[in-house]
Amino acid sequence: MLKRSYFSSTYLPYLLILPQTLVILTFFYWPATQALFQSFLLSDPFGVKTQFVWLDNFTRLFSNQLYWKSIGITFFFSFSTALLSIATGLLVAAMANRALHAKAIIRTLLVWPYAIAPAISGIVWLFLFHPSFGVIAFSVMRWFGIHWNPVLDGADALFLVIIASAWKQISYNFVFFIAGLQSIPKSLIEAAAIDGASPLRRFRVITLPLLSPTLFFLMVMNVVYAFFETFGIIHTVTQGGPGGATMTMVYKVYKDGFVGLDLGSSAAQSVVLMIVIVVLTALQFKYVEKKVQYTG
Amino acid sequence: MKHRQLTFVLTMGILAIFLASNALAAPIDIQFWHAQRGPRADTLNKMVDAFNKSQTQYLVVASEKGSYDETMNAGIAAFRSNKQPHILQVYEVGTQTMMLSKAIYPVYDLMKDTGHKVDWKSYLQPVLSYYVASNGELQSLPFNSSTPIMFYNKDLFKKAGLTGPPRTWDEMGEATAKLVASGAEYGMTVAWQTWVMIENYSAIHNLPLSTKANGFDGLDTELTINNPMVVKHMERLKTWMNDKRFTYEEREYKGPEAAFISGKCAILMDSISAIGALKKNIKFDWGAAPLPVEASMKDPQNSIIGGASLWVLKGHPKNEYQGVADFLAFLANEEMQILWHKETGYFPITLQAYNKLKADGYYNQEPLQEVGILQMTRRDPTVNSRGIRLGSFPQIRDVMNEELEMLWQGKKSAKQALDEAVSRSNEILRQFEKRSQ
Numbered sequence: 001m002l003k004r005s006y007f008s009s010t011y012l013p014y015l016l017i018l019p020q021t022l023v024i025l026t027f028f029y030w031p032a033t034q035a036l037f038q039s040f041l042l043s044d045p046f047g048v049k050t051q052f053v054w055l056d057n058f059t060r061l062f063s064n065q066l067y068w069k070s071i072g073i074t075f076f077f078s079f080s081t082a083l084l085s086i087a088t089g090l091l092v093a094a095m096a097n098r099a100l101h102a103k104a105i106i107r108t109l110l111v112w113p114y115a116i117a118p119a120i121s122g123i124v125w126l127f128l129f130h131p132s133f134g135v136i137a138f139s140v141m142r143w144f145g146i147h148w149n150p151v152l153d154g155a156d157a158l159f160l161v162i163i164a165s166a167w168k169q170i171s172y173n174f175v176f177f178i179a180g181l182q183s184i185p186k187s188l189i190e191a192a193a194i195d196g197a198s199p200l201r202r203f204r205v206i207t208l209p210l211l212s213p214t215l216f217f218l219m220v221m222n223v224v225y226a227f228f229e230t231f232g233i234i235h236t237v238t239q240g241g242p243g244g245a246t247m248t249m250v251y252k253v254y255k256d257g258f259v260g261l262d263l264g265s266s267a268a269q270s271v272v273l274m275i276v277i278v279v280l281t282a283l284q285f286k287y288v289e290k291k292v293q294y295t296g
Numbered sequence: 297m298k299h300r301q302l303t304f305v306l307t308m309g310i311l312a313i314f315l316a317s318n319a320l321a322a323p324i325d326i327q328f329w330h331a332q333r334g335p336r337a338d339t340l341n342k343m344v345d346a347f348n349k350s351q352t353q354y355l356v357v358a359s360e361k362g363s364y365d366e367t368m369n370a371g372i373a374a375f376r377s378n379k380q381p382h383i384l385q386v387y388e389v390g391t392q393t394m395m396l397s398k399a400i401y402p403v404y405d406l407m408k409d410t411g412h413k414v415d416w417k418s419y420l421q422p423v424l425s426y427y428v429a430s431n432g433e434l435q436s437l438p439f440n441s442s443t444p445i446m447f448y449n450k451d452l453f454k455k456a457g458l459t460g461p462p463r464t465w466d467e468m469g470e471a472t473a474k475l476v477a478s479g480a481e482y483g484m485t486v487a488w489q490t491w492v493m494i495e496n497y498s499a500i501h502n503l504p505l506s507t508k509a510n511g512f513d514g515l516d517t518e519l520t521i522n523n524p525m526v527v528k529h530m531e532r533l534k535t536w537m538n539d540k541r542f543t544y545e546e547r548e549y550k551g552p553e554a555a556f557i558s559g560k561c562a563i564l565m566d567s568i569s570a571i572g573a574l575k576k577n578i579k580f581d582w583g584a585a586p587l588p589v590e591a592s593m594k595d596p597q598n599s600i601i602g603g604a605s606l607w608v609l610k611g612h613p614k615n616e617y618q619g620v621a622d623f624l625a626f627l628a629n630e631e632m633q634i635l636w637h638k639e640t641g642y643f644p645i646t647l648q649a650y651n652k653l654k655a656d657g658y659y660n661q662e663p664l665q666e667v668g669i670l671q672m673t674r675r676d677p678t679v680n681s682r683g684i685r686l687g688s689f690p691q692i693r694d695v696m697n698e699e700l701e702m703l704w705q706g707k708k709s710a711k712q713a714l715d716e717a718v719s720r721s722n723e724i725l726r727q728f729e730k731r732s733q
Contacts, residue, residue, distance in 0.1 A: 042731045046397045047376045051731070060727075066720075132545055132554040151546045152704055240694075241547065243701035259365050260691035261372070261393060262727065 032274065038267035045261040057268035066244065067252070067269075074248045077162060078226035085166035086218055089173025090211075094203065096174070097181045107178065114171035118232035125164035126237045150238070154245025157238045161246050164237060165230045172225075173218050180214035181207065212292045220284055227277055249273050323355040326619045327381035329374075330360060331367040331604065335572070336440070339639040347626045354619030364390075364604065365690070371609070375399050380609040382620045385439060387604045388426060389689035392511065394607050395435055396687070396732050401608040401617065403624065404433035410621035414628075418647050422598045422672045426683035427605050430512055436605040437624050440642040442569040443599045443672045444492040446588065450581040452480045452562040461563075461585035465532070468563075468588045472541035475562045483541035484563035485556065487549035490696040491602055492565050492587070494521055497529060499600045499681035501593055511685035515729040519721045521696070522714040525590075530710040534703055544704045547697045567602060568668035571641045584664045586671040597681040599671050603642065643669060687728030692721045 039057055043050035061067050092110060099106050113121075128136040131149045140148050150156040184207060192202045208215075231250050234240065240247040240255060247255070249269065257266025332340045337360055344358045361367040364387035371384040386394050394400055407414050416424065416434060423441045428434050448461050453471075456478040462468040472483025486492050498505045503525055508517040536542035543561060545551030549570065556564035557577045564570075565587060574582070589596040606627075608620055626632065633649035636642060638658070644650050650669065653659065659666040677683075686692055699717040702708040708716065 044397065044731050045372050045393060046399045048398045049731075049733075130551070132551045132558070132560070151551060152544055152701065154705065239547075241698065241701060243698045243705060243707070255694065256691070258369050259694070260688050260724070262688065262691070262731075264731075265727075 035267045035270045035274075038263055039271045040264075041267075042264045045263065053264070057264040058272075061265060061268050061272070066247075069244065070247050070249055070252050073158070073246065074227065074250075077158065077165075077230075077246070077248055078223055080162045081165045081169070081226040081230070082219065082222035084162065085169040086173055086215070086222055088166065089170045089218070090177050090215075092170065093174050093177035093181055094207075097178060110174050111171050113168060114175070116168060118165070118168060118229055119236050121168040122161075122164050122233035122236035125160060125167070125233075129160055150242075152242050154242055157242055157246050161230070161234055161237055164233050165226060168233075169222060169225055173222070176214050176218055177211065180211045184210045216284070216288055216292045219288065220281055223280060223284075224277065227273070249276075323353055324616055324619055326354050326356045326383070326616065326623060328356050328358045328383040328385075328606075328623075329367055329371060329381045330358060330385040331362065331364045331387075332385070332440070333360060336640050339636060343627060343632050343635065346632070347623055350626065351622070354616075354622065356619075356623050375609060375611075378611065380611060382608060382612055382616060383623070384607045384609055385604050386436070386607050388602055388683075389686075389693060391427060391436070391605070391683075392685050392687045392689060392728075395429065395685075399610055400435065401610050402429070402433060402435045403437050403606075403608060404435070406608055406617060406621050407625070410618050412621050412625050414625070419645055420643060420647060420650065420669075420673065422677050422682070423601055423643055423645050425677050426601055428682075436607045437628065438601075438603075438605045438645050439627070440569075440603040440636075440640065441601040441645065442567045442603050442642055443601050443668045444488065444496055444565055444567050444587060445599075445667050445671060446585045447556060447564045447566060447570070447574060448583055448585065449480075449556070449559065449562045450583055452478070452559070452580075455479065456562075461583065462588055463586075464591040465529070465588045466591050469532070469536065469541065472536065472563065473539075476540050480560075480562045481540070482543040482555065482561040483536065484565070485543045485545050485552045485561045487545075487552040487564065487566040487570070488602070489544070489547060489700060490693050493529070493533070493700075494526060494696060495684060496587065496599045497526065499598065500587065500589055500596050501525060502597045502678055502680050504680050505684055506686060509679040510683065511687075512679070512683075515687065515725075515732060517686065517725060519692070519718045519725070522711065522718045527710050527714055530700070530703060530714065534706075534710060537704060544701075547701075568643075568665075569603075569641050571664055584667045586667060595675065598673060598675050598677055599668075600681060600683060601643075601672065637665070641665060643672070686725065687732065688724045691724050695720045695724070 040052060040054060041050050042053045042056065096103070096106055096110060116124075126134070128134050129148075129150060131137050131141075131151055137148055140146055147153075148156060150160045188206055188210075189202055192206055197205070227248075228250055230248070231254065234246055234248060234251045235254075238246040240251045250273065253266050253269045253273065256262045256269065260266075328344070330337075330340065341358060344356050348355055359381075361370040364385075367384070368386050368390050371380060371386070374380045380399070404416075419438075423438045424434060426441075427436045427438055446461060452475055453459075453461075456471070456474040458471055458474060462471040468484065475483050495505060497503075498521070503523060504510060504520050506517045506519045506521075508514040511517040533542050537544065543555065545555050545561075549566060552561075552564055552566060553570060553573060555561040556566075557574065559580060571584075587599060606624065608617070608624075612620075628646060630646065630649045630652055633644040633646055634653060637644040637649065637653065644653065675681075696717050699708070699713040699720075702716075703710055703713040
């Protein structure tokens with residue numbers, strides 16, 4: 001059911017969206033244009049000398065094997081993180097929805113981790129899993145005899161940042177799933193139960209399709225999260241290492257721009273990143289959204 | 297009518313305030329951005345306060361801007377918008393970028409222009425040489441300087457039947473083998489591996505890190521760390537890793553220091569600036585010694601420094617630079633240098649301060665503090681050991697770290713890893729050359 005408002009004057013709606021538009025223009029379009037501009041330049045950090053180099057920064061980037069590796073890592077990292085956090089969020093929400101006692105407390109507790117900043121989440125997980133002083137790392141190595149060393153082993157490091165990133169996002173997904181679950185009419189599920197459908201079948205045939213708008217929304221949000229907001233986690237846990245195993249595209253933008261002071265390349269990378277995320281979201285809207293059932 | 301009176305009173309009031317403040321001649325603010333935190337920041341603030349109390353003309357305002365990267369970036373961003381501080385602390389790897397930036401007022405010129413007569417000969421030369429331009433003039437004032445040394449666990453050494461710290465790398469191999477055999481989990485580890493195992497290893501053995509005199513003689517420099525000696529050294533470490541004589545904990549210092557403090561690892565190679573943390577946390581008997589050298593090296597060279605220096609930025613009125621120069625001269629005086637050295641463990645930068653400390657018997661009480669100084673001053677610096685002048689050096693260190701990690705992971709051989717580090721770094725150097733022209 002769509003609600004529509006009518007304005008008698010023609011300028012009022014524009015006036016109302018003006019503040020938001022101004023914010024977007026200043027904090028998104030202006031810096032984005034600057035990045036685009038900078039990506040065609042070669043300049044020293046202090047901006048004393050600047051040369052216009054056309055697409056040089058981009059060709060340099062794409063002829064670099066390590067950049068391709070970074071793209072691969074980013075995609076693997078982002079989809080694993082999104083998948084893990086969505087699946088866990090859904091599982092937890094489905095269970096919490098059936099909780100009989102202390103519903104409110106359980107839900108509140110489950111939402112809490114979202115209030116934690118990514119960097120803090122990274123630090124906490126590092127404390128638990130650091131091979132030299134991590135409590136869990138110590139027990140894992142001691143009891144299971146598993147060789148675990150995220151400081152040296154690239155796969156271990158990637159695994160650690162995926163877990164830390166996904167963990168933080170579970171609460172966010174949980175909130176949306178639980179809201180979605182509650183909007184599903186009880187009568188539908190009860191009717192199916194009377195007809196003899198098992199809980200799993202009820203979930204698959206009724207709950208999941210009715211949750212699809214939420215699921216779709218969370219897919220977009222989680223991928224965007226994994227692409228951009230996990231910077232803090234990577235910065236605190238691995239700094240892109242070991243051997244570049246967790247060097248995601250966003251982290252590389254930071255490394256090359258702020259540590260390496262190669263502003264041209266850094267700007268070119270952010271332009272590429274922007275294009276990737278626009279294309280990814282457009283694809284999701286084009287193909288995935290078709291399967292989404294919006295109900296009124 | 298009432299209105300007018302009020303306006304009059306207000307105007308006079310404002311005027312009076314202005315006149316009064318003029319009469320008091322407010323001191324000129326000198327902005328000083330730095331990256332010191334914790335106890336080091338406390339010492340730094342003590343020094344700044346001492347300067348502010350020593351005169352009334354200038355007021356130095358010290359602000360902490362985060363890590364070294366962040367501080368440098370804050371300075372660059374400020375310069376781009378014409379709001380730069382007078383003094384900016386930059387880490388040693390940013391030296392080349394700062395030198396070529398055209399944004400600086402070289403310290404040598406500053407001191408000369410403001411009438412300060414400085415006897416640069418009375419400074420510790422291996423510290424100074426890192427920041428001297430090819431014309432022999434000092435570009436920035438060394439502030440916090442350290443060098444890596446070796447720390448060892450005396451209890452574990454005793455258990456292994458070792459009498460003293462190993463002096464050569466061959467002895468190191470034997471000592472670590474005995475340590476592991478006698479129950480130590482690991483033999484040795486290292487913090488800041490590129491700085492200690494590549495940069496300092498090269499300097500100590502008088503090997504060039506790159507062509508063109510480590511970059512001092514030109515921007516068209518190329519890395520040479522894939523030379524046989526460094527390759528052999530890395531190969532050796534890799535084989536030691538396999539039998540636990542060597543362990544890699546991380547690029548920076550937290551993991552390696554934790555491994556040493558917990559007694560898991562018997563030997564740690566780390567900056568002298570770690571002494572404070574080690575003193576606070578270690579429960580066993582421990583000591584410090586110079587870094588090991590190859591047996592073939594009869595007279596090892598000096599080790600090189602790390603840390604940061606103070607750069608003066610252009611674009612302020614002339615009278616303010618007088619205050620900047622006075623402040624820098626104040627920082628370098630004997631009393632301040634002794635305070636800085638005693639409280640932080642970083643080197644004093646003048647011979648005067650060092651000799652005074654020696655005469656007062658400070659190093660008899662604190663022998664650990666002298667190990668680094670002696671190692672760094674044991675020979676006059678050569679072209680290979682006076683410092684490193686590479687553009688985009690932070691990125692190059694990252695590359696070296698990544699390639700070494702490939703070696704430790706067993707994904708590449710020592711030769712492959714160092715070859716790759718050289719070719720990747722050379723690309724970065726060419727890019728730096730291009731944007732600096």
